Amino acid sequence: MKNTTIKDVAKKAEVSVTTVSRVLNNRGYISDEMKDKVMKAVDELNYTPNEIARSFFTNETKFIALIIPTTKNPYFGELTFHIEKLLAQNGYNLFICNSLNDIKNEKKYLKLLKERRVDGIIVGSHNIDISEYKNLENKIVSIEREITQEIPIIQSDNYLGGELATKELINNSCKSILCVVGDKNILTPANDRSEAYRKVVSEHGLKSNIIEIPFNYSFDKKIEIIKSILLTEKYDGVFAGDDVMAKLFINAAKDLGIEIPKKLKVIGFDGTEMIRLLNPEISTIRQPIDLLAKGAVEALINLINGREVEKQIIYPVELISSNTTRLT
Amino acid sequence: MKNTTIKDVAKKAEVSVTTVSRVLNNRGYISDEMKDKVMKAVDELNYTPNEIARSFFTNETKFIALIIPTTKNPYFGELTFHIEKLLAQNGYNLFICNSLNDIKNEKKYLKLLKERRVDGIIVGSHNIDISEYKNLENKIVSIEREITQEIPIIQSDNYLGGELATKELINNSCKSILCVVGDKNILTPANDRSEAYRKVVSEHGLKSNIIEIPFNYSFDKKIEIIKSILLTEKYDGVFAGDDVMAKLFINAAKDLGIEIPKKLKVIGFDGTEMIRLLNPEISTIRQPIDLLAKGAVEALINLINGREVEKQIIYPVELISSNTTRLT
Structure with a gap:
């Protein structure tokens, strides 16, 4: 079937193509009578405006891109869901x-x-050469990534999260706590978590132990590293980088016969709906993923519409204290 | 900064806009000398072709849409990941x-x-009025959804999956098995799972018990239903609709003091990477999510290019027998 075009509508309504275009784009003065005539033809022909043609003239595409590491990860799966829903609205x-x-x-x-x-673009991924982002003419906001001074960043209160997690372990009598971080070379506010960890352990006269396990390593490699840590070092607490990492520590400990939480206490980060549902036993710091999505979408739409946007928006986090840190 | 346009390139190369367009779109005969001249100008001006303009003329957008229930669910999160990666390639x-x-x-x-x-469109969601899809001019393939006779369907061997799951429970001495299905009114090959279940239990002289728990119910509502089932009925085996549902049964049983696998054996479906990593104790039927994605992308690209496509492609599944069905 041939597509109905704006020309067919104009012919049917007995007006010019420009008039149809004006009515459809709500541009310039058009009498109500003329509007009715055009819309009647649009209805009768079941005409769907060609968005490509429209965006060619309006210089708007109504497309937003989201750059993330992978939707396989529950945090990014949920973030994607909320962002898409808000954008569609x-x-x-x-x-x-x-x-x-x-x-x-x-x-x-x-x-x-x-x-x-x-x-516009929402970035929640690796930070590459700043220059690449500077050269873009698109409007950009980031979630938990420091890109340039100009690009607004939407984030959780990572410092508070690091404090809450470390204190939860110390309050449950951990003396030797390991802090696991992702790639250190990624500029992200998540680095504040290990900063807070460092401060809290030092305030309690404990030693700071930070290890890097890059996000991109295969799960097999991560498990291998974790097992070698648990076999060679004598930690009684782990502040894992996220809940997936926390679960890998819990599973590895089980395999090695290390009792959780009796011998080893573990706390994660993120607290996605899926993890809390599937593994409610894991203690974690819950990020408000829905709010991060809302903050990012609002900031981006404001940028697109030429409005002022705050350069940093921080949302609160919450400790969920459960079985992997508490002796019940 | 003003965008460089095709006109700037034409001016620089001292050729017509049509010639530049021909070179960039590789259309019609152009001498190598002319090509070099144009490409040199493109390089010098650091010209990025406007895809919107291009698609306006070529009638191609290079956009594919994926309709799924939600990326929050691990199965759809992984499916989305694989489909996006293959499409980008x-x-x-x-x-x-x-x-x-x-x-x-x-x-x-x-x-x-x-x-x-x-x-093109890849559909892995609810099946709405067939008419809506029939009216679309886009190329469509579906994953695990029956839409129309014409739309190719890419699926797992659900019947085999249902047989393997039911037999796993029977082989581990279950006598009273519950089969959980999602929305019955969705036309999906997943209905073959309960068909296979029905056949296998009947072959073993057992009673068939099928319950519907719609995918869209809140998790709280699902948990409430599950607890009421476990409290009122005396099942010793559950073939859950997917792994998330399996985990809900396992958690509910734990809350009610029902020992797994001793008193109740549970098997899921899907076997996503994330679930196998986070909850390796769950027995499941693994779907080849990477192959489903590959099959769908290949079929869709073939459709777009006017090639013949099989109307049904079925990939094998695999039993992963673990702690929730086996007394170790």
Whole structure:
């Protein structure tokens, strides 16, 4: 079937193409009578405006891109869900770029997004050369990533999260606590978590032990590293980078016959709906993922509409104290 | 900064806009000398072709839409990841539509996708009025959803999965087995799982017990239903609709003091990477999510390129027998 075009509508309504375009885009003065005539023709022909043609003239695409490491991870799966839902409510479509935290992938996506003329980008991925982002004409906001001074950042209160997690372990009599971080070279406010950890353990006269286990390592490699840590070091508490990491420590401890929480206490970070549902026994710091999504979408839409946006928005976190840190 | 346009390139290369367009789109005969001249100008001006303009002329957008219930669910999170990766490798961008299995949402998305002139759609969501899909001019494939006779369906061997799961429970001496299904009114090959269950229990002289717990119910409501089942009925085996449902049964049983696997054996379905990592104790039927994604992307690209596509592609599943069905 041939697509109905704006020309068919104009012919049917016996007006010019320009008039139809004006009515559809609500531009310029048009009498109510003329509007009715055009809309009647639109209805009768079941005409769907071609968004491509529209965006060619309005310089808007109503597309927003989200760059994240992977929707496989429950945190990013939930973040994607909330962002997409909020954007759809505001008339935007979301396209997804799973960068796998690979700089090459991310560069390829950024080039493509430029070609696609997306209206805006939400970045929750690796931070690559600042220059690449500076050269983009698109509006950008980031979630938990420091990109440039100009790009607004939406984040959780990571420092508070680090304090709450470390104190939860200390309050449950841990004396030798390991803090696990992701890639140290990624500039992210999540680094505040280990800063807070460092301060709290030092205030309690304890030693600071920080280990880096990069997000991109395979799960097998992560499990291998964890087992070698548990076999060679004598920790009684672990502040894991996220809940998936916490669960890997819990599973490894079980395999090695280390009792949780009796011999080892573990606390995660994120507190996604899925993890709390599947593994309610895990103590964690819950991030308000729905609020992070809302903050990012609002900031981006404000940027697109030329409004002022705060450079940093911080949302509170919450301790969920459960079986992996408490002797019941 | 003003965007460099195709006109600037034409001026610099001292050729017509049509010639530049031909070179960039590899259309019509162009001498190598002319090509070099144009590409040199493109390089010098650091020109990025405007994809919107391009798609306006080529009638291709290189956009594919994926309609799924929600990326929060681990199965759909992994499916989305694999589909996006494969599409990106083939020069397509993916945009995400979280329908939440709501018919109204799905209709809104379909209207929008028509306006957006996406090149194709992958559907893994609720099946709404067939008419809505029939009216679309886009190329469509589905994953695990029966839409129309014409739309190719990519699926797991659900019947085999149902047989393997039911036999696993019977082999571990279950006599009273409950089979949990999602919404019965969704036409999906997943219905074959309960068909296989029905056949296997009947072959073993056992009674068939099938209960519907819709996917869209809140987790609280699901847990309430599960607890009331476990309190009032005397089942010793549960074939859950998916792994999340299996975990809800396991957690509810734990809360009620019902020992697993001693008093109740539970098997799930899906076997996502995340669930196998976080909850390796759960017995499950593993679907080849990477193959489902690959099959769907290949079929869709073939459709777009006017090639023949099989109407049904079935991938094998695998039993993962673990602690929730076996007395160790």
